[in-house]
Amino acid sequence: xxxxxxxxxxxxxxxxxxxxxxxxxxxxxxxxxxxxxxxxxxxxxxxxxxxxxxxxxxxxxxxxxxxxxxxxxxxxxxxxxxxxxxxxxxxxxxxxxxxxxxxxxxxxxxxxxxxxxxxxxxxxxxxxxxxxxxxxxxxxxxxxxxxxxxxxxxxxxxxxxxxxxxxxxxxxxxxxxxxxxxxxxxxxxxxxxxxxxxxxxxxxxxxxxxxxxxxxxxxxxxxxxxxxxxxxxxxxxxxxxxxxxxxxxxxxxxxxxxxxxxxxxxxxxxxxxxxxxxxxxxxxxxxxxxxxxxxxxxxxxxxxxxxxxxxxxxxxxxxxxxxxxxxxxxxxxxxxxxxxxxxxxxxxxxxxxxxxxxxxxxxxxxxxxxxxxxxxxxxxxxxxxxxxxxxxxxxxxxxxxxxxxxxxxxxxxxxxxxxxxxxxxxxxxxxxxxxxxxxxxxxxxxxxxxxxxxxxxxxxxxxxxxxxxxxxxxxxxxxxxxxxxxxxxxxxxxxxxxxxxxxxxxxxxxxxxxxxxxxxxxxxxxxxxxxxxxxxxxxxxxxxxxxxxxxxxxxxxxxxxxxxxxxxxxxxxxxxxxxxxxxxxxxxxxxxxxxxxxxxxx
Amino acid sequence: xxxxxxxxxxxxxxxxxxxxxxxxxxxxxxxxxxxxxxxxxxxxxxxxxxxxxxxxxxxxxxxxxxxxxxxxxxxxxxxxxxxxxxxxxxxxxxxxxxxxxxxxxxxxxxxxxxxxxxxxxxxxxxxxxxxxxxxxxxxxxxxxxxxxxxx
Numbered sequence: 001x002x003x004x005x006x007x008x009x010x011x012x013x014x015x016x017x018x019x020x021x022x023x024x025x026x027x028x029x030x031x032x033x034x035x036x037x038x039x040x041x042x043x044x045x046x047x048x049x050x051x052x053x054x055x056x057x058x059x060x061x062x063x064x065x066x067x068x069x070x071x072x073x074x075x076x077x078x079x080x081x082x083x084x085x086x087x088x089x090x091x092x093x094x095x096x097x098x099x100x101x102x103x104x105x106x107x108x109x110x111x112x113x114x115x116x117x118x119x120x121x122x123x124x125x126x127x128x129x130x131x132x133x134x135x136x137x138x139x140x141x142x143x144x145x146x147x148x149x150x151x152x153x154x155x156x157x158x159x160x161x162x163x164x165x166x167x168x169x170x171x172x173x174x175x176x177x178x179x180x181x182x183x184x185x186x187x188x189x190x191x192x193x194x195x196x197x198x199x200x201x202x203x204x205x206x207x208x209x210x211x212x213x214x215x216x217x218x219x220x221x222x223x224x225x226x227x228x229x230x231x232x233x234x235x236x237x238x239x240x241x242x243x244x245x246x247x248x249x250x251x252x253x254x255x256x257x258x259x260x261x262x263x264x265x266x267x268x269x270x271x272x273x274x275x276x277x278x279x280x281x282x283x284x285x286x287x288x289x290x291x292x293x294x295x296x297x298x299x300x301x302x303x304x305x306x307x308x309x310x311x312x313x314x315x316x317x318x319x320x321x322x323x324x325x326x327x328x329x330x331x332x333x334x335x336x337x338x339x340x341x342x343x344x345x346x347x348x349x350x351x352x353x354x355x356x357x358x359x360x361x362x363x364x365x366x367x368x369x370x371x372x373x374x375x376x377x378x379x380x381x382x383x384x385x386x387x388x389x390x391x392x393x394x395x396x397x398x399x400x401x402x403x404x405x406x407x408x409x410x411x412x413x414x415x416x417x418x419x420x421x422x423x424x425x426x427x428x429x430x431x432x433x434x435x436x437x438x439x440x441x442x443x444x445x446x447x448x449x450x451x452x453x454x455x456x457x458x459x460x461x462x463x464x465x466x467x468x469x470x471x472x473x474x475x476x477x478x479x480x481x482x483x484x485x486x487x488x489x490x491x492x493x494x495x496x497x498x499x500x501x502x503x504x505x506x507x508x509x510x511x512x513x514x515x516x517x518x519x520x521x522x523x524x525x526x527x528x529x530x531x532x533x534x535x536x537x538x539x540x541x542x543x544x545x546x547x548x549x550x551x552x553x554x555x556x557x558x559x560x561x562x563x564x565x566x567x568x569x570x571x572x573x574x575x576x577x578x579x580x581x582x583x584x585x586x587x588x589x590x591x592x593x594x595x596x597x598x599x600x601x602x
Numbered sequence: 603x604x605x606x607x608x609x610x611x612x613x614x615x616x617x618x619x620x621x622x623x624x625x626x627x628x629x630x631x632x633x634x635x636x637x638x639x640x641x642x643x644x645x646x647x648x649x650x651x652x653x654x655x656x657x658x659x660x661x662x663x664x665x666x667x668x669x670x671x672x673x674x675x676x677x678x679x680x681x682x683x684x685x686x687x688x689x690x691x692x693x694x695x696x697x698x699x700x701x702x703x704x705x706x707x708x709x710x711x712x713x714x715x716x717x718x719x720x721x722x723x724x725x726x727x728x729x730x731x732x733x734x735x736x737x738x739x740x741x742x743x744x745x746x747x748x749x750x751x752x753x
Contacts, residue, residue, distance in 0.1 A: 365680070406680075
């Protein structure tokens, strides 16, 4: 991974970057940050060392992390107790603290810098170019790395020239649908209207995706600059950032960034002396997934129930408050300053023929290294899972990568080598989506996963149109019966028909995509559905109603792992004896199943 | 209550699109939306009470009864689900003796589930007030609840 975002203050020898994204912060990163400042003072190094807190580096699994520049020494799993040693050993004596370095699972060697880590190597960071390297609460940090340069360049061009450049770059909306951003802008630009609006969609509702949060927390100014560019191009003078209420830190950092930019004259009246006025307000979502859908989002901004409207009219013609409106996702907007700064050709040189640039994925689930990754479009799934993610833990086998969350589907092992871009992912029955990628292994039940997503979409269905309101409920009922072993074999086909109807008949994206997880899991894991129905068996042993909670004597190695984790002492075990489960005491919590490495509990 | 409401209203303009931010501020002060506050908010935004109730009940964020001193949120997002978030929720429910959405009789805890807090890399996760706890295990629940009693 290359980065141009490193700037060490003049007069300082070294820079310590302490990640304080939500992940690291939950593991005492704040104490580490202040501990470092203290320890440096005591060691007499405070004058020559800069300590900076940053947004997410991406490797949340190994947090909290510290990076030392120049050089890029990468310390992970740091605790506040380690701070003293880092300062004394690395900074004073020049000896790296071996035990805090990243352990490469393949070579079993410690790796000194992030440049050499296979988590970072295949990555190409455009959206996350500054995340983890600049202080998100300091506008000067953003300016030092070239921030607010692109918008000034845009002011020397006509809005249509900006739109053409964006079209030429080939960037497509990163919110999920993948529509050409430049074309979308052109519609809004050409729409007649005295007042136009721009909306930044930061209502990241897909459970399993957190890239928008990371960008807003780690580099909010890049989003504001992207909004300025978009606003200038389409002729919008008023803008909203619609951010989820569940992201308090992102909300706070956006507010800080808007204030700083307004104080500098980068937002407000006559931006950069260009004569262009641009005002950004922040609206906090109130907890409704459907508000990620653009027409529902606009209803919510207007103070109404967040229900979608039929399109056309499209928002570009009649949007928020009845005015022409353009809505872009956070990740799309974060790309724009880089595109306008370095040019469309540069951007178009990254990625595949039809999918340009990079995509940020949130890697989570059954994977060794979860976190935030940005890869060029077209990178094979295998590279993401095996190299960047470090493979599947506990020697289990990869089963599927679920992309697109509740609107997407599963990419099974047989497509492990597909290059990840819009077309390929759609072809195998999933969607690129906003970038959630939840990895599953043999211990994940795909029927249960489909049921999980349906539970979510059914609950979040706004109830406006019948196919979505009743269809999702009906599908969920069937899925629930399957996981309880109460369904008949015909119901798989009926479920497929119903799913197609809901897809075809629903008003908005929520209902149109809600059946995707069901269709995709039936397509690839029909055998699992059949096992539940015909044999009353859950192969992954997740569906509690179908588990016998009996120890398989042939497979049991008498190790006692199950007995140690049982919260109700229902497992009867003595050394050198096969375990037994007392079903009277068993509460079916599955702790024993998760603890058993030999799949010995049926 | 009137004084507090007036203070909230003074920071907003009297238009319909100010309604949700006003309701959010009211909940920020009172912890929930008292019926009379919703009616007052409607009057301020030139809206009928029925419309205000319609909007408020649409959004999961708004609560209509007082909440406990500490808010416990157990994440049930995809990554947390796959990593055993359901088990964590069960444990919290058992220990507090309330279902998700409930408040303990002593008013110390309110328990809620959330679809995703965006801490997927730390799954399963739970949040108590403003503290996020990652890689949760059922065994850690007691310790975390006690640490956040706030008394």
